[in-house]
Amino acid sequence: MSFFDYSQHGDMSSFYNDRPSPYRARDLIDNLFSGPNQRPCDLSPPNEVMRPVPSETGLPLQQASEPVNLQTGRRLVYFASGKPPVEVMAERKNRFIAVVLKGPDRNVLYPTLFGTVLGYSDDDTQIIWQNRAEKFASRIPLSAINTIHRAMALQCRHCGFVLLRNEIKEHTNTHKKGLGKVYGVFTDDSDLGTACGDTLLIQRVYDAKRLGEGAQGVVDLYQVEQPTSDGEVIMSEHFGKPLTKVVVKTLTFKDSTEALENYQQSVRFLTGMCHAHLVEYLAVSLSPNQRQLKLFMPFYQEGDLAEEIKRFTGKCFPEEHVCSIALQLSQAISFLHERNPPIVHGDIKMENVMMYNNKAQIVLMDLDASREVRSHRNVVESNVGTAAYMAPETMNKERLMPASDMWSLGVLLHVLMVLPDYPGMILNPNTNDFEMFNSENWATPDDLAAIDRFINLTNAGASVSSRRLSKRASLTKMSLGDCVRESIRRRGYSRELTELVVDLLSHNPTTRPTATDVEGRVIEIMTAALLSP
Structure with a gap:
């Protein structure tokens, strides 16, 4: 100290x-x-x-x-x-x-x-x-x-x-990034607005190609015009070479206050979230009208895990491949959760895991959807995420906490190992119907009580027990863990890796392994595999 x-x-x-x-x-x-x-x-x-x-x-x-x-x-x-x-x-x-x-x-x-x-x-x-x-x-x-x-x-x-x-003044220098830092940071510039990071990059992109769009924004692929003067080059730490293409995500907000808050959070990510397995922010800008946020990122052209699954023609991925992805993701999630305040990603899924370096390394995308946990309850409001990957406590727009990310990691690993037609869904032998992992029909009374206590606390004491009691189905004879365990073991994966996924898919958020726990267990699995005859 x-x-x-x-x-x-x-x-x-x-x-x-x-x-x-x-x-x-x-x-x-x-x-x-x-x-x-x-x-x-x-x-x-x-x-x-x-x-x-x-x-x-x-x-x-x-x-x-x-x-x-x-x-x-x-x-x-x-x-x-x-x-x-x-x-x-x-x-x-x-x-x-x-x-x-x-x-x-x-x-x-x-x-x-x-x-x-x-x-x-x-x-x-x-x-x-x-x-x-x-x-x-x-x-x-x-x-x-x-x-x-x-x-x-x-x-x-x-x-x-x-x-x-x-x-x-010295702090402001930390918002400059790359060899373009001589261009400094901008505040309320008539053309560039407010910007930081490698602001040279912001001025050297052209020829936009639309990659996708959603309710709040669009994603475009830009060409990068490298400067001709000596000593200046636009680079990415992940790739270690001059960039030829970048991805720009543009988010539009109705309110300038919300836009500024998101800009500031993105800047914090740019300057303090440098990690091998988190998407690299190269520059961030807020438009002169303070309604539009632009995030400049490298183009990870090897695609995402969802695309890799579509291209895969085998029966199942090798265990060492699954462990490698689990290890890299757990390290990225641990880095987020151990921040002060902790950061919950909130939308971990196949489409948000990009590959690079000949598919040997991965990065977790969509940090702009992440939330800083600033409440003593260690939770934030949940209004993001994909239903199939959502933890039980986040359904119906309730609450999101670090343990919710661990549930999503469990769903992702199950998809990678089992290759189901629909992520986060499995046959319930008790009803003979396919059900979502996060359905309350899988939860035990202890699980439901734990979630009730959690939600009651995060609703500042407003009880929701009666609402949940009315939904509770009769106890199932075969648990979600049993079904998940059976579906994975059929693919020939080790007992240790199987049990890790089962533990991650616990309906009780307080019993799920932390990201650090997952990292340690995966390292043990990989070490044992290397030492086995």
Whole structure:
């Protein structure tokens, strides 16, 4: 950690032989933000020189992601991974502070730490904050503070991040990409609008060919005119060579606010989502009228998994091929889910998995459909996705969470292994009818109860149990897991790989393996296959 976590060591005042602080936490923060007429405070000496930790320079200041309960004035805060959140007295405003903590050696000049005030302890002796370098919140006892000041911050127009005012210019440079970065970023340009990434590319595309269109936008294939001057070339990190073609996805929005939010999320993906198995964003632009978003991506000309299945003439794909795809996808999904805040893809399916490098590598597409999970409930509203791949908890536009992506991965792997006529559908021997995997007819009472609890929580306590009880069918004699297991084993796949898919297709979202779990299990399967005689 980059600072002393006093919350892990109890009362540290005796360590420093200091008296308890005469201040109250909320009053101290209010005083810092009271403007030019603020009352003098010996914890805030004037003209103090800030000394940020070099490795933390340029990191964004987190905005409070958990909502304030307007009735109680409290919010939930996460202090550690895997631990339930804790309710604290909330700070309702966006307040950013610079703190120098006391250390064991009084003669050492400790660095300045920057973060966001989330709230206060019930006894008002601790500030609950999130250091910009830490993933979770922590507590600062007032007696542990050497100095504290207000941090002057600005919001980046491109990515929406909040940064220290004196670091915003350097931060903007991170939105330049490729050798075209000399062209910089654009804000409200009369021709290009607002744009970042390899903005040279935006100006060097021509000859559009329509690849597809939907309700919100279109996808076009463009030719790329490489610059003739020395030292300038438009490249992709995935391909490692000059680009001749790019795909441009154009999304149109009715509301400029929604368009800006999607632009900023896309910029965050462009600058912070570099992964071998996630689609590469080359540039992003928002039109001058602020209604149209363009995403520039490499052209993965080897096609998607759905096309590979159509071309396949064998009985089933080799297990090593299935494992390779499962491993690469689990790594991509894990990368998304471990972000802060976590990102749920929401539309994992065959058509969104593209191949390249002679089909040895894959990338997960359609990141623009992804959602950042900013609620303490670890879920987002579900209004995207393909029905056959949807998890039970997402049906009827209910809720989407990281476990929902794992269900979709299970459906995808089942399709790849069994090659059914219809994805996400299987014969139910109890009814002798074909049923969707996500049908409630497959769910046990425990599964349904788990989903009910999940939906009740995400509906802020509004019960839906009666609605689901009325739908519940009699218990089936043969479970979905049994049917899935039988359909896969008939193709000759290993028991370990079969059971992994069965576990992913659990109707209870709390029992599904995480992406990290899947990655570990697939590596074990692949290692065992290599070591077998």
